[in-house]
Structure formats: structure tokens, C-alpha cells
Amino acid sequence: MxxxxxxxxxxxxxxxxxxxxxxxxxxxxxxxxxxxxxxxxxxxxxxxxxxxxxxxxxxxxxxxxxxxYGAMDLRLDEPDWRTLLHGILSQIIDQMSRYPGTATWLLRNGPQTEQLVPSLDAGMSRMLEAGWGAEAAIAFSVAFNTCLGMIALGDQRASAAGEQGMTGLQTLLAAQPEPGPGAQEMLRMVRRYVAGPAERDAAHREQCRYALDRMLDGMADRLDVIKRAAG
Structure with a gap:
């Protein structure tokens, strides 16, 4: 030139x-x-x-x-609020875990993208129909942000600093002269996070899905309380 x-x-x-x-x-x-x-x-x-x-x-x-988000295979016509939320949030866990930093961006900026609107509307609509009432919006937001937070935590663990932290925990637990059953069980989990990228990613997605299931259990219990209070 x-x-x-x-x-x-x-x-x-x-x-x-x-x-x-x-x-x-x-x-x-x-x-x-x-x-x-x-x-x-x-x-x-x-x-x-x-x-x-x-x-x-x-x-x-x-x-x-x-x-x-547009590439996710979502079934937004599902009539049950819990099944619908589980489907949406499971897809978020699976897809956004493949793209580090995207969950953190959503936590920081909120759902400002067009493709998020249909699932937000469907999820909220099913929750209102189920009887969540004035708690529907905050309950949906907490569920959404909890899953994003778990994904973001996995992104941090995948970084060099995160790997060093998990390796340090593994060294600490393995060095105990007589580790109790609790320490041994924790060590088994930690080893999955330092075994390699594929095993680490599988372990993290399993942890995210566990958190999702337990969170939905708690939400179902809360909905029962709301319905009983409403008579």
C-alpha cells in the first residue's frame, strides 16, 4: 500500500x-x-x-x-408455571455456559434484548394464572437472576484465578491427616472442578441444575403459602 x-x-x-x-x-x-x-x-x-x-x-x-437466546429451543406454550420456568432456565444454563461473560452482562444490564421478551411474558403469565399475584414479578426475577449468578460463578471458576482457588482447596482438603466424611465428600466434588475443562463444565452445569431444582421446590412451597393466605 x-x-x-x-x-x-x-x-x-x-x-x-x-x-x-x-x-x-x-x-x-x-x-x-x-x-x-x-x-x-x-x-x-x-x-x-x-x-x-x-x-x-x-x-x-x-x-x-x-x-x-434466539437459538434456544423453548416451549412457551407450556401451561404449568414450574415446568415452563424449568425449561427456560435449563436452556439458559446450557446455552449461556458456552459463552463466558454473557450471564454477567445480563446481570449487569438486565434483560434489554428483544428475544427475552416472549419468555418473560410467558413465564410471568403462567405465574399469574397459578396464583402468584403481586409476588409474580419478584419471584420470576429472583429465579432468573439466581441462574445467571450460578453461570457467572462458573465463568469465574473457569478463569486462571478460579482454577488456582479450586486447586488450593483440593490441596488443603487432601492434606488433612484424618479427614472426616464431610471433608472427603467435598474433596470428591472439588476434584471434578480441577480434572479438566470438560469435567469442570459438566460439574458446573450439574450444580446449576441442582440449584434450579431446589429453588423451584422452594418457590412451589411459597406458592402454597400464598394460596392458603388467599383462602
């Missing part, structure tokens, strides 16, 4: 192509692990093209969340 000549960037890109590239970067590095410059480099384009088709960094991140 001669001095003063302008680089010929790709301009014939669509919104879908840009979001797909951002999704790929997120799977590889996490949502906070890449920059707009990384995205332009992958696409061999300019920032102005990305701004034109998608928007700024925040809007690109929202589009990534939308793409992940």
Missing part, C-alpha cells in the same frame, strides 16, 4: 455476519475478552461498518445475547 493510500475494507457485510463473528469471539474469549478492534480485525472491516449495521460495543453485546 502506498503512503497515504486508504485501506480497502470489506463493506458488504450484514448485521447477521457481524453478530456471528462477535458470537465466535465470545465463545473463544468471553464477552469481555475481546474489543471492537478485535471484531473489525476478524471481519476485515471498519468500525463505521459495524456501527452502521449493529451499533456500539453495548449494542453488539446485546445482539450477541439476542443471538444466543
Amino acid at each position: 502506498t503512503k497515504g493510500a486508504r485501506r480497502a475494507y470489506k463493506t458488504g457485510l450484514s448485521r447477521g455476519v457481524i453478530v456471528e463473528a462477535a458470537l465466535g469471539l465470545t465463545a473463544e474469549r468471553g464477552l469481555d475478552g475481546w474489543s471492537m478492534r478485535d471484531l473489525t480485525g476478524r471481519l476485515d472491516t471498519s468500525l463505521s461498518v459495524i456501527y452502521h449495521h449493529v451499533g456500539d460495543r453495548q449494542q453488539v453485546s446485546a445482539a450477541v445475547i439476542d443471538r444466543i
Whole structure:
């Protein structure tokens, strides 16, 4: 390229192509692990093209969340509130665990993406029909945010610092001269988190699903209380 000549960037890109590239970067590095410059480099384009088709960094991140959520196989016509919530939140656990940082983004920014609206409306509607009344919104939010928090915790554990923390706990427990049954059982769980990425991811998703099931158990008990109080 001669001095003063302008680089010929790709301009014939669509919104879908840009979001797909951002999704790929997120799977590889996490949502906070890449920059707009990384995205332009992958696409061999300019920032102005990305701004034109998608928007700024925040809007690109929202589009990534939308793409992940839109790919979920949700059954929003399910009439039972608990079954519906379990289906939605299980899909969130399975899909967002594949894209580090996306759960943290949602916790930080809230459900600001279009694809989230239908499941939010369906979940809330089933809960109102079941008798949750004025507690429906806060109960739904707590369930949603609890699952996101568990996924975000898994993202942190997958980082170098998180791995060091779990390795340290394993060393501490294994060094006990006469560990009791509780310490031994905890050690068995911790070893899954330091065995390797595949085993760690499986262990974390199992923990997330356990938390989801127990949370829904508690919500069902609370709904019984609400119904009894209503007579």
C-alpha cells in the first residue's frame, strides 16, 4: 500500500455476519475478552461498518445475547408455571455456559434484548394464572437472576484465578491427616472442578441444575403459602 493510500475494507457485510463473528469471539474469549478492534480485525472491516449495521460495543453485546437466546429451543406454550420456568432456565444454563461473560452482562444490564421478551411474558403469565399475584414479578426475577449468578460463578471458576482457588482447596482438603466424611465428600466434588475443562463444565452445569431444582421446590412451597393466605 502506498503512503497515504486508504485501506480497502470489506463493506458488504450484514448485521447477521457481524453478530456471528462477535458470537465466535465470545465463545473463544468471553464477552469481555475481546474489543471492537478485535471484531473489525476478524471481519476485515471498519468500525463505521459495524456501527452502521449493529451499533456500539453495548449494542453488539446485546445482539450477541439476542443471538444466543434466539437459538434456544423453548416451549412457551407450556401451561404449568414450574415446568415452563424449568425449561427456560435449563436452556439458559446450557446455552449461556458456552459463552463466558454473557450471564454477567445480563446481570449487569438486565434483560434489554428483544428475544427475552416472549419468555418473560410467558413465564410471568403462567405465574399469574397459578396464583402468584403481586409476588409474580419478584419471584420470576429472583429465579432468573439466581441462574445467571450460578453461570457467572462458573465463568469465574473457569478463569486462571478460579482454577488456582479450586486447586488450593483440593490441596488443603487432601492434606488433612484424618479427614472426616464431610471433608472427603467435598474433596470428591472439588476434584471434578480441577480434572479438566470438560469435567469442570459438566460439574458446573450439574450444580446449576441442582440449584434450579431446589429453588423451584422452594418457590412451589411459597406458592402454597400464598394460596392458603388467599383462602
